[in-house]
Amino acid sequence: GEIRPAICCTVTVNKDGVIGDDIKFFAANIKSHARLAYDHVSDWLENGSSEAWQPSEEIATIVRDLYDFSLARAEWREKNAVVFPDRP
Numbered sequence: 001g002e003i004r005p006a007i008c009c010t011v012t013v014n015k016d017g018v019i020g021d022d023i024k025f026f027a028a029n030i031k032s033h034a035r036l037a038y039d040h041v042s043d044w045l046e047n048g049s050s051e052a053w054q055p056s057e058e059i060a061t062i063v064r065d066l067y068d069f070s071l072a073r074a075e076w077r078e079k080n081a082v083v084f085p086d087r088p
Contacts (some may be wrong), residue, residue: 006030013069017076034059 008028012020040053045067055063077083 001031001033003029003031013072015072017072017074036063 006028007025008030009023009025011023014020034055036059037053040050041063043050044053044055045063
């Protein structure tokens with residue numbers, strides 16, 4: 001819950017994963033309100049629930065939005081950019 005310095009970014013991304021020209025980076029102070037573990041969030045996204053983690057509705061909405069963003073960007077990269085295969 002400490003206030004910490006961060007580099008933040010705002011950008012518009014359309015539903016097709018195209019990044020807008022309005023990218024802005026700026027310094028800010030942030031205060032974390034939740035600690036997320038990758039495995040717990042992944043379980044929650046893939047299964048609709050996680051034994052180890054249940055987000056508040058506010059956090060759930062943010063996580064879903066970020067997940068949708070990641071899917072749109074992955075699809076855009078598949079169509080428009082070089083995508084390297086996963087390596088062991």
